[in-house]
Amino acid sequence: MARTCKWGVVKVVGGDIWNHSGDAMITPANNRLSGREGLDNQIHQKAGQELTDTTRQICLDMRKINAPPCAVTNNVVTKPYNLGGNYKHIIHAVGPDCRRPNQDESRRELLAQTYENLFEKLLEMDDVETIFAPPISMGTFAYPHREGARLTLEILLGKMDGEEDPKIREYNIVVKDKNFISNMRTVYRENEDQFPGIDTTTE
Numbered sequence: 001m002a003r004t005c006k007w008g009v010v011k012v013v014g015g016d017i018w019n020h021s022g023d024a025m026i027t028p029a030n031n032r033l034s035g036r037e038g039l040d041n042q043i044h045q046k047a048g049q050e051l052t053d054t055t056r057q058i059c060l061d062m063r064k065i066n067a068p069p070c071a072v073t074n075n076v077v078t079k080p081y082n083l084g085g086n087y088k089h090i091i092h093a094v095g096p097d098c099r100r101p102n103q104d105e106s107r108r109e110l111l112a113q114t115y116e117n118l119f120e121k122l123l124e125m126d127d128v129e130t131i132f133a134p135p136i137s138m139g140t141f142a143y144p145h146r147e148g149a150r151l152t153l154e155i156l157l158g159k160m161d162g163e164e165d166p167k168i169r170e171y172n173i174v175v176k177d178k179n180f181i182s183n184m185r186t187v188y189r190e191n192e193d194q195f196p197g198i199d200t201t202t203e
Helices: 038-047 049-064 101-105 107-124 145-160 178-194
Strands: 002-004 009-013 024-028 075-078 089-093 130-133 170-174
Touching: 009 145, 024 038, 038 049, 038 089, 049 075, 075 107, 089 107, 101 107, 107 145, 145 170, 145 178
Parallel strands: 009 170, 024 089, 024 130, 130 170
Antiparallel strands: 002 009, 075 089
């Protein structure tokens, strides 16, 4: 799927995220930045021990001021380390964890705020125009796929077709889960006429 908006294009692509190349990769981190679950764990393994040492140090530094390493909806940026041949940055974004009742109850607002904070961070980064990212919270964090697919597309297409230039020219949603792919296709087909932008999948 590809949909071209005012400021750039949103694409859905397959494969492993570390095999793509762009300016920044998003990893679905937990609030401890531990890199121990799901895709985040795989990215830490590919990037190497230096990445884990860096996020551990962030955790220790934040603990000194009694703050969470990276609270839900927030993000931190690190070097790509062993993934430097493919990316300039890794952005660790903490979306809602729907295994936790309080976050599950507020998941729609938390997911929207996660993307809002992500795009605010991207505006600060002068060398980032191409993003590769999983659909945040749709993996280990168990966000319901149908609702999550619709909301993810609404948010991203809204950003790429909004009044303000997000400075991102290509946002690639990297998916492997067959169930999520099926739900995203269904949501896109049902809501295509309502989404911002123009379908350019076949171009």
